[in-house]
Amino acid sequence: MxxxxxxxxxxxxxxxxxxxxxxxxxxxxxxxxxxxxxxxxxxxxxxxxxxxxxxxxxxxxxxxxxxxxxxxxxxxxxxxxxxxxxxxEAWIRGEERAEVISPYPQTLQVLGLGRSISTPKGGLEAEIKLFKTYDALLAAPPGSLKGRIAVVTQPMVRTMDGAGYGDANRNRTRGAAEASRRGAAAYLVRSLSTDDTRLPHTGATHQAEDAPAIPAAALSVPDAELLERMVARGQPVRVRLNLQSRTIPxxxxxxxxxxxxxxxxxxxxxxxxxxxxxxxxxxxxxxxxxxxxxxxxxxxxxxxxxxxxxxxxxxxxxxxxxxxxxxxxxxxxxxxxxxxxxxxxxxxxxxxxxxxxxxxxxxxxxxxxxxxxxxxxxxxxxxxxxxxxxxxxxxxxxxxxxxxxxxxxxxxxxxxxxxxxxxxxxxxxxxxxxxxxxxxxxxxxxxxxxxxxxxxxxx
Amino acid sequence: MxxxxxxxxxxxxxxxxxxxxxxxxxxxxxxxxxxxxxxxxxxxxxxxxxxxxxxxxxxxxxxxxxxxxxxxxxxxxxxxxxxxxxxxEAWIRGEERAEVISPYPQTLQVLGLGRSISTPKGGLEAEIKLFKTYDALLAAPPGSLKGRIAVVTQPMVRTMDGAGYGDANRNRTRGAAEASRRGAAAYLVRSLSTDDTRLPHTGATHQAEDAPAIPAAALSVPDAELLERMVARGQPVRVRLNLQSRTIPxxxxxxxxxxxxxxxxxxxxxxxxxxxxxxxxxxxxxxxxxxxxxxxxxxxxxxxxxxxxxxxxxxxxxxxxxxxxxxxxxxxxxxxxxxxxxxxxxxxxxxxxxxxxxxxxxxxxxxxxxxxxxxxxxxxxxxxxxxxxxxxxxxxxxxxxxxxxxxxxxxxxxxxxxxxxxxxxxxxxxxxxxxxxxxxxxxxxxxxxxxxxxxxxxx
The missing domain is CATH 3.40.630.10 (Zn peptidases)
Structure with missing residues (x-):
């Protein structure tokens, strides 16, 4: 040695x-x-x-x-x-506001999703079409959501291993694209949240490559449930949605x-x-x-x-x-x-x-x-x-x-x-x-x- | 008969x-x-x-x-x-925004208190003076808060009979008046809340009769704790506070x-x-x-x-x-x-x-x-x-x-x-x-x- x-x-x-x-x-x-x-x-x-x-x-x-x-x-x-x-890629949040205009005027708590486009200044107003499951959105025929704000309110399941998030993930990441393919003017999704606070949960979404990019936001869990109760009363529910943002590619x-x-x-x-x-x-x-x-x-x-x-x-x-x-x-x-x-x-x-x-x-x-x-x-x-x-x-x-x-x-x-x-x-x-x-x-x-x-x- | x-x-x-x-x-x-x-x-x-x-x-x-x-x-x-x-009497909330300007820029979640006055348009900016108890605010000498935003972060105690609210109530209802008497430009109070969500809790406050009315808002519990941690680092903490409101007598x-x-x-x-x-x-x-x-x-x-x-x-x-x-x-x-x-x-x-x-x-x-x-x-x-x-x-x-x-x-x-x-x-x-x-x-x-x-x- x-x-x-x-x-x-x-x-x-x-x-x-x-x-x-x-x-x-x-x-x-x-x-x-x-x-x-x-x-x-x-x-x-x-x-x-x-x-x-x-x-x-x-x-x-x-x-x-x-x-x-x-x-x-x-x-x-x-x-x-x-x-x-x-x-x-950067997506930067601007002013955001959502409210039910009729028949029951109320403020909604929302957070825009990453890659949402902006609404016109001052917002867009439209009747909502509410789906209690993501599969119900997928079952909507082409053109059936024309001019509507599509809303998916399927809840996320609490699990130890994250499987609930895995299951609900498409509601947020794919819903805007699927809604746009069916003609929707905007998309709202019940937050991917297992809590019941009034705080929405944001996250990234994808836009469709074969349909227009649309504004998209997450509703707080109580607000998603509020919209379900309003819709159950049978009258058309109209929402004004003002989402501003900018992107830096x-x-x-x-x-x-x-x-x-x-x-x-x-x-x-x-x-x-x-x-x-x-x-x-x-x-x-x-x-x-x-x-x-x-x-x-x-x-x-x-x-x-x-x-x-x-x-x-x-x-x-x-x-x-x-x-x-x-x-x-x-x-x-x-x-x-x-x-x-x-x-x-x-x-x-x-x-x-x-x-x-x-x-x-x-x-x-x-x-x-x-x-x-x-x-x-x-x-x-x-x-x-x-x-x-x-x-x-x-x-x-x-x-x-x-x-x-x-x-x-x-x-x-x-x-x-x-x-x-x-x-x-x-x-x-x-x-x-x-x-x-x-x-x-x-x-x-x-x-x-x-x-x-x-x-x-x-x- | x-x-x-x-x-x-x-x-x-x-x-x-x-x-x-x-x-x-x-x-x-x-x-x-x-x-x-x-x-x-x-x-x-x-x-x-x-x-x-x-x-x-x-x-x-x-x-x-x-x-x-x-x-x-x-x-x-x-x-x-x-x-x-x-x-x-009616007090109607307008635009509200609060943020730490330095040394650690961060957004704060606030809700104005009923009877708060408005800040100047665009907000006021000032160094905070933080008190961990309401009694510490009361112990501050006259004039000692001149130009400061006074902050009280005493937590509220969870009780079955509401005694915790009874005890903490003055933090919200009397704090703005006591801060103004000591020269403060504005007042922030840790929400009278027993939860830990990022949602502030509003409520009525009183203004002093013998000192100027000042802007006043509630901080969410996590934001009150954030300010405590910032202050503990020893540098002056400056906050910008924009609170707009109007009253209908x-x-x-x-x-x-x-x-x-x-x-x-x-x-x-x-x-x-x-x-x-x-x-x-x-x-x-x-x-x-x-x-x-x-x-x-x-x-x-x-x-x-x-x-x-x-x-x-x-x-x-x-x-x-x-x-x-x-x-x-x-x-x-x-x-x-x-x-x-x-x-x-x-x-x-x-x-x-x-x-x-x-x-x-x-x-x-x-x-x-x-x-x-x-x-x-x-x-x-x-x-x-x-x-x-x-x-x-x-x-x-x-x-x-x-x-x-x-x-x-x-x-x-x-x-x-x-x-x-x-x-x-x-x-x-x-x-x-x-x-x-x-x-x-x-x-x-x-x-x-x-x-x-x-x-x-x-x-």
Whole structure:
């Protein structure tokens, strides 16, 4: 053994923990315990929601968030901190107002949907045609909605795994296009919400390619029910809708990243993160300040003791309307083969209740260490392997980078998501800490081991 | 016995129940049971919130509510249905917007308070001075708030009996005056709310007589907490506040009433009701559509079988800002001696958990019949006698008319009160029916007996 090699071995013995399988199990459990007592995630989230608040693409706040993120990552000890600029679609809300004109004049609480076009100044007035299910809208014949405001009031179902959102999603994302194809002048959808507050929930919609773009907005849940009661009385219900907005086809946006460098295999990179942009009505606490905070805190905790691999946190800059993950995948295509894994946290504060591991990895020592660590945190190991990750990592996943699914309990998430109620006070510090502990345990097990998810997944 | 007298006696035997003490007990229990299964209150409330909605004094909706109330009372069989016009102060909300300008630009959710003056067009901008308690504001020296926006963020305590609102009330009603006396340019108060939604809760305030009137608004709870976190960072926090409104010193208002006439003693009148007007952001479901619905339904149920006394329902027209009860007391001063009792239901859908009976009446047969009926509905008989009733009957009570306190559980009421969330979907049909049953049992026992509360209260 020459002197250089000997020095390297000594350095590894000193720095690169853990040396044995038992060490990895014990070390991952220790990281979990430190995470439960750690307040970094809360502090990050408190800072983001207090000092920046809402940060949609196209707003000055997104540039402030970019600067905030870089300063925060540097202060927390990350290296190679930088912002990668790209261009993204921006939709900017203007004046919005809706009211029933007749037969029962009342104000309606609405929020325009991303990609809604503006009504004429002063609004448009039309009779509504109300559908209690999305399928009833689809059953309406071509031309049957001519000049009407189409309204879909199908409620969203509360579920732990987010299936209720998956089911209701088309009501918001596809309804405007389907209504326009049938001649509608505008579209209103019952908010994709599991709560009953008077706050509407916004979100992106798509316009039809084969029919005119139309104004589209979300009604608060009580207002959707109010319209149902009015319609049940049998007289035509006329609504005035004034929605103003503007779009910037190519607005500046940034994916901000920072790293905990690997000691022995720095070129093997684990990518995790959340998205930095948010919708405009709230302060982006659950969506996705929580994902930012959880992954930043978890990477830092897993990075103690010099892992063999690099942990990179990416805070994507344009998730809500555009596709910041696509820009990231294009920019990082050449290093995709070196990326061990890419995963996003984007469903609120938690707690994580289920882990879907990369295919074939369940019996590997590293994943056993992870499972042993998080079982006491009430995390089920799913029999299903991980699918494609969140929208910001789907581009990398499509390039062959494996993902992991650490599924948060979404039961309360859609009470708040995309509404003015997405604020810090709705974050449960214990749930947040549990999520950090699960992510930190996973990152620790992967970064301190040589687990090769691609090889394990091979048939 | 002449023929006329004989016919009268026969009529009384047929119509005027109950004839004995046992009859009164059994009859009151039967009214209770019918009330629990009766949907009149829900139907009335569904109609008011759907067909009229928000109905503040000064709005066209209040005139529609007047017409609605008369039509509804007639349809439900009430007689002598009419509206008594009077003049009331009106405060009408205009454009409202608040935002932190520096150091952390963010939008704030506010609702102007009744009697706020307007800011200059475009708003006023000033540094805030934040007080975590109302007493801290009171401790601020004269002149110390010169040019500042004073902010009080003391939270309201959730209580069953409404004591939390009683305690916090001065934060909203007196804070603007106290801030102005110390030189403040404007006043913001944490909403008097027990919920954590982003919806502010409005309400009336008073201006100082010895200092300038100033703009005043309620912050949503999360926004009050946001300002606390910003202030804790140590830099001056500057806010821009744009509040526009107008007042009508003498706007038209109406107290609408209808009667179930007494058979043998029609001149002995029991007055009950709720207030027809509401604040503007919600649809006045709990405040006070519920009181309207409960008392209308209860009077109708107790009026079955021709009570000896008259039951009059009054739907007062200007409770929120002005004093519809004062107008009513002035107009009905001459009949005060004939009014058996005057009581208002104005704390939401219930359930009623406590009865405070008129002084000295607890052992009277009629009140025993009432207590026997409502014990199974989980109603405590308080050892304290009734005090002055709600603000709409306080004027009559001051003229010597006794009152009763049928106390609803207010635990959830202040989640919704004076906010956009005061909508029909927040009404619990079972709680509403329980409240109707308690009021109907009480009215039945009083209207079918000869209980004389004034005599029982005499020393």
């Amino acid at each position: 020459n002197r250089g090699l000997a020095a390297t071995v000594i350095a590894l013995m000193l720095c690169a923990r853990p040396a044995t399988a038992q060490d990895l199990v014990a070390d991952t459990a220790a990281v979990r315990d430190r995470a439960i007592a750690d307040t970094t995630a809360w502090d990050v989230l408190e800072s983001l929601t207090t000092e920046i608040g809402a940060r949609p693409v196209g707003s000055p706040a997104l540039a402030r968030a970019r600067d905030w993120a870089q300063a925060k990552l540097k202060a927390l000890g990350f290296t190679n901190v930088h912002a990668e600029a790209f261009e993204a 190519k607005a500046p946006a940034w994916n901000v990243s920072g790293e905990i460098p690997g000691l022995t295999h720095p070129e093997e990179v684990i990518v995790v993160g959340g998205h930095l942009d948010s919708w405009d009505p709230g302060t982006g606490a659950h969506d996705d300040g929580a994902g930012v905070a959880i992954t930043v805190a978890a990477a830092r905790l897993a990075g103690v003791g010099s892992p063999r691999r690099t942990i990179r946190v990416v805070l994507w800059g344009a998730e809500e309307l555009d596709d910041s993950g696509e820009a990231y995948a294009v920019a990082h295509r050449d290093e995709a083969a070196h990326l061990i894994l890419a995963a996003e946290s984007d469903t609120g504060d938690g707690p994580v209740w289920q882990a879907k591991l990369p295919k074939g990895s369940r019996d590997h020592l590293a994943m056993r260490a992870f499972a042993l660590a998080v079982g006491p945190l009430k995390v089920i190991q799913s029999r299903e392997p991980a699918g494609i990750g969140g929208s910001d990592v789907a581009g990398l996943n499509a390039l062959g980078v494996p993902s992991v699914g650490l599924t948060p309990d979404a039961s309360r998430y859609f009470d708040l998501h995309h509404s003015a109620d997405d604020t810090l006070d709705k974050i449960d510090p214990a749930d947040l800490a549990q999520s950090v502990a699960v992510w930190a345990s996973f990152l620790n097990a992967v970064a301190h081991s040589d687990i090769d998810f691609r090889a394990l997944a091979a048939p | 002449n023929r006329g007298l004989a016919a009268t006696v026969i009529a009384l035997m047929l119509c005027a129940r109950p004839a004995t003490a046992q009859d009164l007990v059994a009859d009151t229990a039967a009214v209770r049971d019918r009330a629990i299964a009766d949907t009149t209150a829900w139907d009335v409330l569904e109609s008011l919130t759907t067909e009229i909605g928000a109905r503040p004094v000064g709005s066209p909706a209040l005139a529609r509510a007047r017409d609605w109330a008369q039509a509804k009372l007639k349809a439900l069989g009430f007689t002598n249905v009419h509206a008594e016009a009077f003049e009331a 003498k706007a038209p208002a109406w107290n609408v009433s209808g009667e179930i006439p007494g058979l043998t003693h029609p001149e002995e009148v029991i007055v009950v009701g709720g207030h027809l007007d509401s604040w503007d952001p919600g649809t006045g479901a709990h405040d006070d559509g519920a009181g309207v619905a409960i008392t209308v339904a209860a009077a109708r149920l107790a009026g079955v079988g021709s009570p000896r006394r008259t039951i009059r329902v009054v739907l007062w027209g200007a409770e929120e800002l002005d004093d519809s009860g004062e107008a009513y007391a002035v107009a009905h001063r001459d009949e005060a001696a004939h009014l058996i009792l005057a009581a208002e239901s104005d704390t939401g859908d219930g359930p009623v958990w406590q009865a405070k009976l008129p002084k000295g009446s607890r052992d009277h047969l009629a009140m025993r019949a009432f207590a026997l009926a409502v014990g199974p509905l989980k109603v405590i008989q308080s050892r304290e006698p009734a005090g002055i009733g709600g603000s709409d009957v306080a004027g009559l009570n001051a003229l010597g008319v006794p009152s009763v306190g049928l106390t609803p559980d207010a635990s959830r009421y202040f989640d919704l009160h004076h906010s956009a969330d005061d909508t029909l979907d927040k009404i619990d049909p079972a709680d509403l029916a329980q409240s109707v049953a308690v009021w109907a049992s009480f009215l039945n026992a009083v209207a079918h007996s000869d209980i004389d509360f004034r005599a029982l209260a005499a020393p």
